[in-house]
Amino acid sequence: MKSYIKGANPYMPLWEHVPDGEPRVFEYNNEKRVYVYGSHDIEKDKYCGRNYVVWSAPINDLTDWTCHGVAYETQYDSVLYAPDVVKKNDTYYLYAAERCGSLVVVASSKTPWGPFENPVETKLGFDPGILVDDDGKVYAYWGGCAAPCYIAELEDDMATIKEGTLVENPLGHSTCPWNPVDDGHISLIDAFFEASSPRKVMGKYVYIYSKRYEKPIPELGIYEPNNGFLSYRFSDSPFGPFHDGGDISFNGGEILKDADGCGTMTYQWGNNHGSIMEVNGKWYIFYHRQTGLNEYSRQAMMEPIEVAMGADGKLYIGDVTFINGEPISSKPVEMTSQGPQINGIDAYSWISAGYACHIFGSKKRAYVRPEYDKKEDISTPIVDITDGTTIGFRYLQFGLNTPESVTVILEEAKKVQVKVRIDSYRGRIVSILDFDGTSKEVTGKLTSGIIGKHAVYFEFVSENKEESFTFDRFSFNS
Structure with a gap:
C-alpha cells in the first residue's frame, strides 16, 4: 500500500498551522535536535491562537518531525503572537508575545519543549527576537511597522533592559496603510516591517526581519506594496551600524518570467516570519506560507540556503552566485514543494495537492484548503481550479526507472482533462488523463519516460469555462 508523503514543504503535517517559526538547535540528553517555536494558527478567524506548541526533528533527518505538545498557554486570556526561545546555562527561556504582541513576558523551563512557566513581564515589544552571544551577553531585538525597531542588552534576569543600552530604529522602518505619515523614522530603502530575528553568523551580527517593499520589483512579479520577504542586514556589533544584505526568502511561489524578465507570482503571498539556522553543517531558511483565503492558516516551510x-x-545569504569560488551576489531562494527533501519528493508515494508551490491561471482564486483533522493520511486539496489552471510541484524524484503511469484523484467526479507536464508549466506533456464525470480517480499511461529529479505540473482543461474542480492528490506508478 502506498504511503502519504510527509516532511516535505510544509514540513510539519498538513493539518498543523505553525507560522512565525524561530528554529533553534539544542542538545538535550546528549541528543541534538532542531526545535521550532512559532505562533499557532488555531483561531481560524484571526491570527495565531492561545497556546504555543513545539515541534522538533533530529538534526540528521529534517523530514521526521515530532510534536511535543503545548509548551505555553496564555496567562492573560489573550491571543499569543510570535515567540522566541533561547538557552542560557541550563535554562531555556521563552519570550511569549501576549495580548497580540503588545505585552512580552519571559517564561522558563529546564527542557527545550517546556512547559514554560513563571512568566515575568518585560519592557520588550512586538515580535521579540533574542541573541545569546558567545560571551554570554544577551540582546533583545523587537519592533513592528507601527513603530521602529529596537535593540537592547538584557540583564542577567533575562527580562530587564540594561540601563543605557537601548537603541531606537537601527534599520529605519517602512510605511504601511496604518502608519502613512512620515514621523522621522520612515525609510523606503531596505525597509523594516516586523519579525526581528538576530543571529550570529561567521562572526557577524545578522538582523533578519520581514521587509516591506513599497516600490515595484518587476523581476519578482511585485507591482504593489509587498511584505512577503525575509531579508537581512549585518554588522560587526550587535547594535549596528547594519550594512545592506539582501532578501533570503519570498513566499510568492514560483516566479514565471516573460521575455523582458518581468515576473509573475504563482502563489498567494502574505506576511512572512522566520529565521536561518545551521543544522548538521547545512544552512536553512525557515519561513511560512499562506493557505485558505486569508492569513489565518499559515504553514511552516523551509529551504536550504x-x-x-x-x-x-x-x-x-540565500541563493548565492559565485565566480571563481568568490561570492558576488545573492537573491531569494526558490519556494519549493520539497523543502528538506533536497533530492526531490518520492514520486511513487501519495502526494497531496497541498504541497504545490505553483497555483496559476485560475479564473477564480484557486487555493489550498486548510484541514485540521489530525490524520496521518490527510490531504489538503486545492479548490476553485478552473479551465487553464496549472498546479505545480518542485521537485519530484523518479529514480533510475521511469514510471509507467500516473494516478490523479479529484475530490468530486467531474468532466475535465488533466495534462501532466514536466520541467515547466508549459513543458513536455507526458500523460493526458480524461475524467468523464463518472469517477474521481483516473490513471493514465505515460507517453515518454521520466527519470531523476523534475518539476511536475498538472494543467486542467475544460469545455465548461465556469466549472471549478478540486484536486486532492496524485501518485506515479511503476
Missing part, C-alpha cells in the same frame, strides 16, 4: 563571506567582509 547558502551562506558565504566575501573577501571584502560582506555576508551573502
Whole structure:
C-alpha cells in the first residue's frame, strides 16, 4: 500500500498551522535536535491562537518531525503572537508575545519543549527576537511597522533592559496603510516591517526581519506594496551600524518570467516570519506560507540556503552566485514543494495537492484548503481550479526507472482533462488523463519516460469555462 508523503514543504503535517517559526538547535540528553517555536494558527478567524506548541526533528533527518505538545498557554486570556526561545546555562527561556504582541513576558523551563512557566513581564515589544552571544551577553531585538525597531542588552534576569543600552530604529522602518505619515523614522530603502530575528553568523551580527517593499520589483512579479520577504542586514556589533544584505526568502511561489524578465507570482503571498539556522553543517531558511483565503492558516516551510563571506567582509545569504569560488551576489531562494527533501519528493508515494508551490491561471482564486483533522493520511486539496489552471510541484524524484503511469484523484467526479507536464508549466506533456464525470480517480499511461529529479505540473482543461474542480492528490506508478 502506498504511503502519504510527509516532511516535505510544509514540513510539519498538513493539518498543523505553525507560522512565525524561530528554529533553534539544542542538545538535550546528549541528543541534538532542531526545535521550532512559532505562533499557532488555531483561531481560524484571526491570527495565531492561545497556546504555543513545539515541534522538533533530529538534526540528521529534517523530514521526521515530532510534536511535543503545548509548551505555553496564555496567562492573560489573550491571543499569543510570535515567540522566541533561547538557552542560557541550563535554562531555556521563552519570550511569549501576549495580548497580540503588545505585552512580552519571559517564561522558563529546564527542557527545550517546556512547559514554560513563571512568566515575568518585560519592557520588550512586538515580535521579540533574542541573541545569546558567545560571551554570554544577551540582546533583545523587537519592533513592528507601527513603530521602529529596537535593540537592547538584557540583564542577567533575562527580562530587564540594561540601563543605557537601548537603541531606537537601527534599520529605519517602512510605511504601511496604518502608519502613512512620515514621523522621522520612515525609510523606503531596505525597509523594516516586523519579525526581528538576530543571529550570529561567521562572526557577524545578522538582523533578519520581514521587509516591506513599497516600490515595484518587476523581476519578482511585485507591482504593489509587498511584505512577503525575509531579508537581512549585518554588522560587526550587535547594535549596528547594519550594512545592506539582501532578501533570503519570498513566499510568492514560483516566479514565471516573460521575455523582458518581468515576473509573475504563482502563489498567494502574505506576511512572512522566520529565521536561518545551521543544522548538521547545512544552512536553512525557515519561513511560512499562506493557505485558505486569508492569513489565518499559515504553514511552516523551509529551504536550504547558502551562506558565504566575501573577501571584502560582506555576508551573502540565500541563493548565492559565485565566480571563481568568490561570492558576488545573492537573491531569494526558490519556494519549493520539497523543502528538506533536497533530492526531490518520492514520486511513487501519495502526494497531496497541498504541497504545490505553483497555483496559476485560475479564473477564480484557486487555493489550498486548510484541514485540521489530525490524520496521518490527510490531504489538503486545492479548490476553485478552473479551465487553464496549472498546479505545480518542485521537485519530484523518479529514480533510475521511469514510471509507467500516473494516478490523479479529484475530490468530486467531474468532466475535465488533466495534462501532466514536466520541467515547466508549459513543458513536455507526458500523460493526458480524461475524467468523464463518472469517477474521481483516473490513471493514465505515460507517453515518454521520466527519470531523476523534475518539476511536475498538472494543467486542467475544460469545455465548461465556469466549472471549478478540486484536486486532492496524485501518485506515479511503476
